[in-house]
Amino acid sequence: xxxxxxxxxxxxxxxxxxxxxxxxxxxxxxxSSIIYTIIANGWNAMSWEMISQLPGGGFYIGKEGGLLNAxxxxxxxxxxxxxxxxxxxxxxxxxxxxxxxxxxxxxxAARLCFDVLFGIxxxxxxxxxxxxxxxxGAKASLLGGIIVxxxxxxxxxxxxxxxxxxxxxxxxxxxxxxxxxxxxETIRVVVRQIMPGIATATLLSxxxxxxxxxxxxxxxxxxxxxxxxxSQPAATLPLAVFFQLQSPIPQVQERAxxxxxxxxxIVLIISILGRIITNRFSKHRIK
Amino acid sequence: MDIIKQGMFRPNQKFCTNANADAKIExxxxxxxxxxxxxxxxxxxxIHNQAITCIIGPSGCGKSTLLRSFNRLLEDTAKTKITGxxxxxxxxxxxxxxxxxHVRRKMGLLSQKPCPLPMSIFDNISYGCKIHGIxxxxxxxxxxxxYLEAAGLWNEVKDRLHTPANRMSLGQQQRLCLAxxxxxxxxxxxxxxxxxxxxxxxxxxxxDLFVKLKAEYGIVMVTHTLRQALRIADYVVFMYMGEVIExxxxxxxxxxxxxxxxxxxxxxxxx
Ligand SMILES: Nc1ncnc2c1ncn2[C@@H]1O[C@H](COP(=O)(O)OP(=O)(O)O)[C@@H](O)[C@H]1O
Ligand SMILES: [Mg+2]
Numbered sequence: 001x002x003x004x005x006x007x008x009x010x011x012x013x014x015x016x017x018x019x020x021x022x023x024x025x026x027x028x029x030x031x032s033s034i035i036y037t038i039i040a041n042g043w044n045a046m047s048w049e050m051i052s053q054l055p056g057g058g059f060y061i062g063k064e065g066g067l068l069n070a071x072x073x074x075x076x077x078x079x080x081x082x083x084x085x086x087x088x089x090x091x092x093x094x095x096x097x098x099x100x101x102x103x104x105x106x107x108x109a110a111r112l113c114f115d116v117l118f119g120i121x122x123x124x125x126x127x128x129x130x131x132x133x134x135x136x137g138a139k140a141s142l143l144g145g146i147i148v149x150x151x152x153x154x155x156x157x158x159x160x161x162x163x164x165x166x167x168x169x170x171x172x173x174x175x176x177x178x179x180x181x182x183x184x185e186t187i188r189v190v191v192r193q194i195m196p197g198i199a200t201a202t203l204l205s206x207x208x209x210x211x212x213x214x215x216x217x218x219x220x221x222x223x224x225x226x227x228x229x230x231s232q233p234a235a236t237l238p239l240a241v242f243f244q245l246q247s248p249i250p251q252v253q254e255r256a257x258x259x260x261x262x263x264x265x266i267v268l269i270i271s272i273l274g275r276i277i278t279n280r281f282s283k284h285r286i287k
Numbered sequence: 288m289d290i291i292k293q294g295m296f297r298p299n300q301k302f303c304t305n306a307n308a309d310a311k312i313e314x315x316x317x318x319x320x321x322x323x324x325x326x327x328x329x330x331x332x333x334i335h336n337q338a339i340t341c342i343i344g345p346s347g348c349g350k351s352t353l354l355r356s357f358n359r360l361l362e363d364t365a366k367t368k369i370t371g372x373x374x375x376x377x378x379x380x381x382x383x384x385x386x387x388x389h390v391r392r393k394m395g396l397l398s399q400k401p402c403p404l405p406m407s408i409f410d411n412i413s414y415g416c417k418i419h420g421i422x423x424x425x426x427x428x429x430x431x432x433x434y435l436e437a438a439g440l441w442n443e444v445k446d447r448l449h450t451p452a453n454r455m456s457l458g459q460q461q462r463l464c465l466a467x468x469x470x471x472x473x474x475x476x477x478x479x480x481x482x483x484x485x486x487x488x489x490x491x492x493x494x495d496l497f498v499k500l501k502a503e504y505g506i507v508m509v510t511h512t513l514r515q516a517l518r519i520a521d522y523v524v525f526m527y528m529g530e531v532i533e534x535x536x537x538x539x540x541x542x543x544x545x546x547x548x549x550x551x552x553x554x555x556x557x558x
Contacts (some may be wrong), residue, residue, distance in 0.1 A: 101365070171402040175464070178358055179415035179471050180392035189414075192405040284405040284451045 038264060042257025050258055055224045062251035067259055072226045073234035076142060077216065078209045081149035085205055089157035097165040118155040123214035125152050130218040143230040145220025152215055153205040160204055164197030169286055196282035203274040210267060213238035237263040310336050310376035310474050312357060317371035319352055321364060326352050328529045336505035339497060341516040344526035345558055350509040354477050358394035359387055376474065392419065395468030397478040401460035403452035408444050411452045411463055415471040430470055438466035439496060458489025465496065475505040483511060494519055517541060525549045
């Protein structure tokens with residue numbers, strides 16, 4: 001009997017191990033085949049021109065030009081949305097965790113709402129914003145894109161920072177305060193503790209914001225120039241992929257993969273930088 | 288503190304330069320309510336300097352609450368009402384004009400679970416000093432060394448002062464917290480079951496440190512283990528259900544307890 005139980009445990013362990021290895025391998029194969037496809041198809045389109053120039057006349061039938069419009073447009077939207085997202089989310093998280101008590105109904109309802117918002121596809125955000133813009137008589141613009149992307153990433157920001165705040169060890173504040181620190185002086189300690197979490201939340205949000213095509217298509221539009229004001233439309237990299245991929249001309253299709261490659265490289269750079277910064281911060285974090 | 292400022296700081300010197308050798312903590316008619324809970328009931332106590340006072344009693348009787356009322360940490364809990372007086376070195380800390388950071392600085396708190404600040408070993412100790420206006424690399428380095436020595440930690444960590452504090456062992460972390468508390472030069476040390484989360488060797492080290500430190504500080508120690516109280520207490524306070532049942536010197540309380548509840552508790556009838 002005892003022997004049997006032992007044997008069952010052993011089998012369980014082997015099965016679990018095999019499943020885990022299979023899942024890891026599958027993920028790895030998946031990720032590398034995506035990257036392989038992008039590089040194989042887009043490598044020829046990569047050039048300095050591609051990332052330093054605006055689309056010229058005839059760009060979309062395979063003539064000269066680059067994607068600078070989309071690169072800059074994406075940067076504008078993602079940068080502004082991330083900053084706005086942080087500005088909106090931090091007070092919300094603060095309110096949820098400092099002012100509301102842990103089992104408050106309002107807090108529960110708010111968290112549920114953010115979870116639902118988190119799960120809503122971005123096209124719905126886009127469509128919603130689009131309806132409002134039509135109602136207001138506004139055209140697709142950089143501002144529209146920034147606002148909708150901000151809305152899109154706020155739930156991610158809030159939920160991931162909320163986790164950080166909820167796992168915050170209150171004893172740290174007590175410790176600092178017992179040394180005679182004022183409220184203001186304890187902030188330094190609190191920031192040190194939560195910085196890695198905020199950095200991770202920001203990375204997640206940037207990841208979602210930069211890759212999103214649906215919401216910006218309806219709100220930011222697309223243009224071949226770099227917007228010089230908030231009311232002008234703006235191009236974005238995911239849409240550069242989307243539009244060019246539909247072309248029957250091979251050079252243009254190649255450029256679509258090139259755009260995807262640029263997007264992937266940007267995400268990679270941001271992740272690596274983020275990782276480095278997070279590691280620096282989290283070295284001291286108290287678990 | 289003056290000694291540090293004048294740069295005449297030497298180990299073995301009395302650490303606590305602003306201490307008044309016969310400063311006491313006197314608690315008068317202290318009542319604490321949290322919400323509708325009446326947690327401390329008419330507590331009257333005297334805590335002596337340069338001695339170890341052990342607060343004993345079953346869990347939930349309000350020992351931690353009492354300790355946290357000594358450095359006004361209790362106020363940060365929601366819905367807390369505190370009445371009565373806690374007189375430290377002649378001043379009622381709950382009086383209006385009393386500077387809260389000043390009160391807290393006089394009372395070093397050592398919690399149950401070691402809780403280093405999220406910074407390096409060096410910064411953990413210098414954090415409090417910086418708050419209280421000690422500047423300058425040399426001076427801070429001297430203070431850090433001095434208090435790490437006082438906590439018996441210097442030899443173990445002198446080569447890694449700038450590594451994160453969270454990489455130390457639990458026992459070392461607790462001694463770091465002690466050093467951190469000492470570095471702001473308190474008069475009293477409030478220890479809330481500070482050895483209960485540690486292994487026997489580490490808790491012995493902390494205990495021995497307390498015995499050494501009582502030459503300079505008044506130490507209030509909440510403990511759940513009677514044997515620890517027997518080993519090191521000079522004075523004992525027995526609490527039950529938010530009330531102080533009995534207090535006196537260790538000899539009086541342990542050898543000749545007056546109250547029936549104390550007798551029962553000491554004989555192990557409940558814990
Ligand atoms: N924040 C709080 N809110 C309500 N009740 C509390 C709070 N903190 C402590 N108590 C109650 O106060 C009593 C004393 O707690 P405590 O001082 O922690 O006891 P001890 O340290 O002796 O074990 C307990 O009955 C506890 O339930
Ligand atoms: Mg307690």
